[in-house]
Amino acid sequence: EAGVTQFPSHSVIEKGQTVTLRCDPISGHDNLYWYRRVMGKEIKFLLHFVKESKQDESGMPNNRFLAERTGGTYSTLKVQPAELEDSGVYFCASSQGPLAGGGNTGELFFGEGSRLTVL
Template sequence: EAGVTQFPSHSVIEKGQTVTLRCDPISGHDNLYWYRRVMGKEIKFLLHFVKESKQDESGMPNNRFLAERTGGTYSTLKVQPAELEDSGVYFCASSQGRLTGGWRKETQYFGPGTRLLVL
């Protein structure tokens, strides 16, 4: 079974440019999460999809970040325009749980991350 994949593995862009990160979750996983780690700091939650719906986007830094998950499969995270402080490692994770009046505590499987550097 293929794990969570992320593309690209690295991206170097200039301030003001646009970058789009992609995440392919494990097949059949309804839950998809985005996290970010800024250099030397903790990994922080950005948002959570259940299928194609945004369940929680409380961690999104500002409106320069746009996440989509059309069709409930892969997800994209677009940063437009990128700023210096957006540099970091962006992780995607997926889990299988279903909404049944409460949350099942499923293991989140992480991808290798995309290393973004904004110059």
């Protein structure tokens, strides 16, 4: 079974440019999460999709970040325009049920991350 896949592995762009990161969750997983790790800091939650709906986007830094999950399958995270402080590793994760739901195992499957470097 294919795991969570993310593309690209690494993107280097200049400040002011646009980047779109893609995440393909495990097939059948309704819950999709985006997290970000900035150098030297903890992994921080960005947002959570249930199918195509944004369940919680409280972690999105600002309106330069736009996440979509059309059709409830893969998701994209666009940064426009990118700033230096956006550099980091963007992780996508998926789960079958919600983390806070009853009876779940807590197993959140992570992708390998997309490293973004903004120069």
